[in-house]
Amino acid sequence: MKVPILKQGNILIATIQSALTDNDLLSLQDNLAHQVIQYRSQGVVIDITELDVMDSFATRTLRNIANILKLRGAKTIIVGMQPDVAFAMVQLGLTLPDIKTARDLDEGLTLLK
Amino acid sequence: MVDDQVSIPILTDSDIVSARQQARELAKRFSFSSSELAGIAAAISELARNIVSYATQGTVNVSLIEEANKKGILVIVEDQGPGISDIPLAMQDGYSTSNSLGLGLPGVKRLMDSFEIQSEIGKGTTVIVKKWVLR
Ligand SMILES: Nc1ncnc2c1ncn2[C@@H]1O[C@H](COP(=O)(O)OP(=O)(O)OP(=O)(O)O)[C@@H](O)[C@H]1O
Numbered sequence: 254m255k256v257p258i259l260k261q262g263n264i265l266i267a268t269i270q271s272a273l274t275d276n277d278l279l280s281l282q283d284n285l286a287h288q289v290i291q292y293r294s295q296g297v298v299i300d301i302t303e304l305d306v307m308d309s310f311a312t313r314t315l316r317n318i319a320n321i322l323k324l325r326g327a328k329t330i331i332v333g334m335q336p337d338v339a340f341a342m343v344q345l346g347l348t349l350p351d352i353k354t355a356r357d358l359d360e361g362l363t364l365l366k
Numbered sequence: 367m368v369d370d371q372v373s374i375p376i377l378t379d380s381d382i383v384s385a386r387q388q389a390r391e392l393a394k395r396f397s398f399s400s401s402e403l404a405g406i407a408a409a410i411s412e413l414a415r416n417i418v419s420y421a422t423q424g425t426v427n428v429s430l431i432e433e434a435n436k437k438g439i440l441v442i443v444e445d446q447g448p449g450i451s452d453i454p455l456a457m458q459d460g461y462s463t464s465n466s467l468g469l470g471l472p473g474v475k476r477l478m479d480s481f482e483i484q485s486e487i488g489k490g491t492t493v494i495v496k497k498w499v500l501r
């Protein structure tokens with residue numbers, strides 16, 4: 254698995270650790286969709302601190318992930334977006350509507366409590 | 367001396383990652399800010415993905431340029447794909463033939479300092495963008 258997923262109680266934490274291809278993002282989507290059911294998780298934190306770019310594909314996939322997980326009863330929180338990455342994302346016109354974001358993992362976990 | 371130009375063939379989604387990483391490395395040699403570097407990487411990611419999505423194969427060429435006391439980066443992204451029939455339409459926010467967000471081309475135009483697109487049906491598409499170092 255390119256993006257390790259850690260189970261902590263009823264929460265899953267997915268930590269992106271390197272640049273991801275489109276296929277890596279799609280397998281993250283599949284893995285989270287399965288594990289949320291398997292572990293009956295109530296929340297998922299995706300740590301994107303190490304993500305180099307938020308382009309249209311990454312944005313669309315994160316939105317899809319949040320929608321899928323919502324249907325499976327879990328909340329999604331995106332944490333760690335770098336200011337530079339956010340800046341480029343905004344200029345591209347990309348948004349993450351309805352997805353909660355937090356500055357770091359601790360803040361993200363607090364939001365799920 | 368290190369080459370001030372790279373050319374990356376684009377065929378698969380991993381070539382998209384490699385194009386934006388190589389471009390970023392090259393651009394680092396000029397004093398682009400980290401948010402400009404992130405913008406350059408995002409723009410190249412969009413243009414290279416359009417090749418994979420619509421044209422199957424093409425090339426991303428990145429070079430460092432200097433002109434009348436300014437420095438910058440020149441990116442030429444070309445393919446021999448199907449071409450774009452209505453460019454003004456393709457440049458509109460939200461227009462997509464693949465049910466995507468339709469933000470790639472107009473977004474790249476916003477991110478870069480200059481943007482040119484040429485396309486001919488059945489022959490292919492070329493996008494030429496530049497970004498100057500702010501001084
Ligand atoms: N290299 C290309 N060859 C042929 N058609 C293209 C090419 N690039 C873009 N297009 C056409 O222009 C449209 C708009 O492109 P744009 O990148 O703005 O949006 P998108 O790719 O549909 O969605 P997004 O980039 O937001 O995921 C595409 O849907 C496609 O029809």
Ligand SMILES: [Mg+2]
Nearest residue numbers: 412416470471
């Ligand atoms: Mg596109």
